[in-house]
Amino acid sequence: MQGQTVRIVSQAICYIEEHLHEKMNLDMVASALHYSKYHLHRIFTKTAGLTIHDYTKRRQLTEAAKLLVFSAKPVIEIALMSGYESQQAFTDIFKAMYKTSPAEFRETENFYPLQLEIYLKEELVKMDLTKDYIKFATPGDADDWMELVNLTIDGYPCLNKVDYTANLHQYIADKKALILRDDDMAIGVMGFSPDTGSIDFLAVHPQYRHLGITKLFLDKLAGELLCGKEITLTTYRAGDKADTG
Numbered sequence: 001m002q003g004q005t006v007r008i009v010s011q012a013i014c015y016i017e018e019h020l021h022e023k024m025n026l027d028m029v030a031s032a033l034h035y036s037k038y039h040l041h042r043i044f045t046k047t048a049g050l051t052i053h054d055y056t057k058r059r060q061l062t063e064a065a066k067l068l069v070f071s072a073k074p075v076i077e078i079a080l081m082s083g084y085e086s087q088q089a090f091t092d093i094f095k096a097m098y099k100t101s102p103a104e105f106r107e108t109e110n111f112y113p114l115q116l117e118i119y120l121k122e123e124l125v126k127m128d129l130t131k132d133y134i135k136f137a138t139p140g141d142a143d144d145w146m147e148l149v150n151l152t153i154d155g156y157p158c159l160n161k162v163d164y165t166a167n168l169h170q171y172i173a174d175k176k177a178l179i180l181r182d183d184d185m186a187i188g189v190m191g192f193s194p195d196t197g198s199i200d201f202l203a204v205h206p207q208y209r210h211l212g213i214t215k216l217f218l219d220k221l222a223g224e225l226l227c228g229k230e231i232t233l234t235t236y237r238a239g240d241k242a243d244t245g
Helices: 002-018 026-033 037-048 052-070 075-081 087-098 102-108 139-151 161-173 213-225
Strands: 177-182 185-193 198-204
Touching (some): 002 037, 002 052, 026 037, 026 052, 037 052, 052 075, 052 102, 139 161, 139 185, 139 198, 161 177, 161 185, 198 213
Antiparallel strands (some): 177 185, 185 198
């Protein structure tokens, strides 16, 4: 059953990726795949961590932002290519998500994604994970760590990957980076500061967000690494549509 759900959601993602230039909604995707829209909405949201509407919008805007920076296409052409019927409609939603107009974004020449394509694990998800599976990350874990960061980029708007990667290696060296794997895949990562008790970074694979992975990390910190210390987490910007954190 779990494998079938992943296959259906993966089919939906593939369909969306192939039709990013079109105006799209749940009805269209469900009809194309011959599934109930209610069933598809439920399993897509649970598995991918976003609704089809939000995933599509964020993917279309990400591709539009890429064209703004790396092409000379007029804004109106990019708007139409992104499934919007007018430049004004495109500008309004782009500004709501990127906090700047398409023209201003182009001028910065600094592309960053709101949402990258989600790739799901086809094998069965392990259901009996415990905090004992969580280990200190090593330099050999860095590539898999960054792969998970890319998969969860929706929660970290305007992430500077160069700076982040440098900080990651320092956290690994200082034994402040934790990683959780299911077989060979990183499914959860956390960076923390023992001195302050703060959680500086946390990412969980979309397929595992409903399995209590965050609690496993908290239990690891509270029970073994930060015993008796108050644990804090800085939250993200309330009301920011671009920030799913």
